Amino acid sequence: MGKAIVITSGKGGVGKTTTTANIGTGLAMLGYKTVVVDTDIGLRNLDVVMGLENRIVYDIVDVVEKTCRLKQGLIRDKRHEGLYLLAAAQTKDKTAVKPEQMVELIDELKKEFEYIIIDSPAGIEQGFQNSIAGADEAYIVTTPEISAVRDADRVIGLLEAKGLSNPKLIINRIRQDMVKKGDMMNVDDIIDILAIELLGVIPDDEAIVISTNKGEPVVTEENPLSAKAFRNICRRITGEKVEWLNLENGESKFSKLIKLLFSK
């Protein structure tokens, strides 16, 4: 039986879709059978970020309305074995799916897949309610801005009310140079306010913009720091203990220490 994880934030533009695409791809790279589900009906993006837009024939609305079978709705990723996408419908709106139907759909997917990563729309209305309906766990994405953190706090409260307690936190788009100068909230400031477990920190990285525009999640690339950060998050999801990444040069504190010892 698989695990369903919803990626949500409250605020728009903080990187939910990018995070979903990278975590989904990262888990598939680790060999887990994974499906990413776009619940942003009417404003779908996940297919574009993953470069699968040209393969969509059926979408999530067709699946819940039983216009097609679940298998027909699942789009196989072009690069990674065991990675699938269930696209949102673009020509309908959030009311096209009901939370009960989502529960049924996610339960069905849990029989087939080890991880179901659900991309939530921005906001706290029906689209959000749909996206969390079938989830076992929630990951909150936020950026180091007071508005994003405020919305994240609101969403954590809503999730708890729906029985999704202990959500985990992903902080996106940190700029270490600004944090140092005191111009940006640091990780501890954010955790102080939200008081939830930290799953990972993604640095602000040009490589993400490039990879998004190419339709290839950054996690597949070797070198970018953001790719390493996403790979670490994926390993933490699977239960592995992974050291925190040094966001300045990509080395863990431990390997830095070793270098220091041997460089003498």
Place this chain on the structure above:
Amino acid sequence: MKEELVAFRGVKEGIYIFIRQGDFEQIKGELIKKLEEYTDFFQGANILGIRGEDLSEDEINELYNIVQDKYKLHISEDGLPEYLEEPKFYTGIHEGMTKFIHGTIRSGQVVEYDGNIVIIGDVNPGGLVKAKGNIIILGSLKGVAHAGADGNQEAIVAAYDLQPTQLRIGNIIGRRPDEDIVASTFPEVARIYNGEVLIEPYLPRK
């Protein structure tokens, strides 16, 4: 004289049973009556099949059962010749109803029509144009176009700038290649060729 509901018609391949629109019980009665009357004649004939003006599949099957099981008549395996089969899809791709749309079809918008569609404007990625006939776009097509939506494989999609995310004609689906492709600088037309969507310039001498 009232037109008969059941008629036997001869073509060069053999004969077929033609059923006019009417009450199904009456049709059955008339068919049985005729078969009784001319049993000997039909024994040796090459019966091609049954063609009804307004019969459901179940009704057609019931009539076949009467002919085959009750009267032990052999129905040719070749079936009805193609020219007798009524097309079940929209055929007005040479001359037919056409909808003209002025403006851009944007992401999430859908244009559907039971005929041909002409768009004086663009179709953006995420937009969908679905016609039972042809689709002509006097602009760029970057979204999805579905021509011959109810099964006409002869339908075409033409655009000044043809770079669709996906092209569907009849029940055939073609998708944009994953690699970057060089956008053509001339108008193109897409049609089905050997079961695949083929894109070619429609002004071959240019």
